[in-house]
Amino acid sequence: MIKKSFLVFFMAAFVPFVCKAQKFATKKGNIKFEASVPSFEEVAAENKTVSAIFNADNGEMAVLALMKGFRFKVALMEEHFNESYAETAKYPKAVFKGSLENFRLADVTEKPKQFKITGELTLHGKAKKITDTAMVSKSGNTIVITGEFTVKPADFDIEVPSMVSKKVADEVQVTYSFSLDK
Template sequence: MKKQMILLFLFAGLFQVSAQKYATKTGNLKFEASADSFEEVAAENKNTSAILDSGTGDVAVLALMKGFRFKVALMEEHFNENYVESDKFPKASFKGKIEDFDASKLSASSKPVKISGDLTLHGKTKKITVNSKIQKSDDKITITGSFEVKAEDFDIEIPKLVSKKIAEKIKVSFNLPLTKM
């Protein structure tokens, strides 16, 4: 019995060591909230951080709200001061898990996966499931995908004066090129 316990702990340790963590600080996160016939409401954050545990499929993503860049500087200012209140809520985060994840089955061709977890924005957390794609090439795993959110789900108030100029559903897309840590 004692030998079996020692072998079990040794085996568990081997699997833990073989699991790799992959990360990026240059992930790309975009959102589009444009309404038809009005000025484009879109921004991009090219400094999104993310980490993937290849042993468990756990994923964590972090974006600083002031990292989003708009084509129009005034729009960026309104976004930070009036809508997401970046000084009060400086970041958005996602913590989740890739469903049925098996790193050994990854290849250079994209494979569809579902990622479920908690999205936190503007101090509110909501469970979401995202249809994504994942691929592995050499020592790099890339996760891409998109989903939609509503500002009201995160208590982000859109003044009536501009509500027709901003889409009710905000399209969010991401590209996370992760490398071994």
């Protein structure tokens, strides 16, 4: 009986605080990457079905991209990406977990503001620290977070075969855009 009373007290006292967390989310986030080299065919893809959640109370953010969601202009390039480079059957997702430093929702307006974002990107079974300057704006119940950073496939043990290595950049430019709703 005492245990039951304690549980009821705990839930009545603390659940309202947890429920008031200002969480924003999307399942339609956008990530693009570009690994093109001048004078060769474009090596670029886009994923428009990225999930992201953002806690406006503490600036924490988590992003999940299914690797098979990246679309290329050339179907054969997409097939090679999935089978040979990203090995999506073995490594089906990319995950970012991080936070916007010194984030205060009260400081965000319709005019984009810069925040330093740091976290860990896990891709192809390897994790790497990422630091970026994200642009954040707010309109109504929507927060928009955008930015870009560079990664090296070698940092994630992604091997580019020597026969195409001159056609793929050593550094991949990644851009992201998330419109997160309450």
